[in-house]
Amino acid sequence: MEKKYYAIIVAGGSGSRMGGDIAKQFMSLGDKPVIVTTIERFLSLSFPLEIIVVLPSNYKEYWKSYCFENRFNFRHTLVSGGLTRFHSVKNALKYVGRGGLVAIHDGVRPFVTKEYIEELYAIADEKGAVIPVISPIDSMRVKCEGGTTEVTDRQRYLMVQTPQVFSTDLILDAYKQAYSPAFTDDATVVESMGAKIHLVQGKAVNIKLTRPEDMLLAKAILSVF
DSSP states (O other), X not given: OOOOEEEEEEOOSOOTXXXXXXXXXXXXXXXXXXXXXXXXXXHTSSSOOEEEEEEOGGXXXXXXXXXXXXXXXXXXXXXXXXXXXXXXXXXXXXXXXXXXXXXXXXXXXXXXXXXXXXXXXXXXXXXXXEEEEEOOOSOEEEEOGGGOEEEEOGGGOOEEOSOEEEEHHHHHHHTTSOOOTTOOSHHHHHHTTTOOOEEEEOOTTOOOOOSHHHHHHHHHHHTTO
């Protein structure tokens, strides 16, 4: 039987750090919302996949109206976000079957390429679980008790990106666990079962749009991307 491919686009947050009158995933980047550009990266893949979009409940009708008015018609499942990212992904996984591969990607990371996504699927097919990481380039300090800080070796740290890609059997079993605050991303959920996570070099351009200044950087990247 042919392997099935899934993509979960996680955009269930309100984006309070971004400010503004609209959730960050719907802020304009060029001539379209950020989340649309992100989804288009996955629609460009050379193989078919099932897309699951996770949005805040109060934005689901807004999304449907946008898609209709702008003829952004593609087959997808629309899911309500949960209290945390863990719960949002768990809601989406109800629509994922076993025996396949699933990419879980932040809806506000629009600068991931077709070639890179396909590479991650291929690695996950072999390894079971893969995440992109990059090394920090700034000096780092650790907060200590009493309001002090101390320098730390940045070479000990890696910054995690998405998409994170998994065997669907592995991720479905992992999300049977109860929620823990230690689950900061999907890899930590899978890792808590004792599974090994394969790391690959991420892309500096694959930024997550979180703060107002990120949108300025995104517009500059878009002009050459």
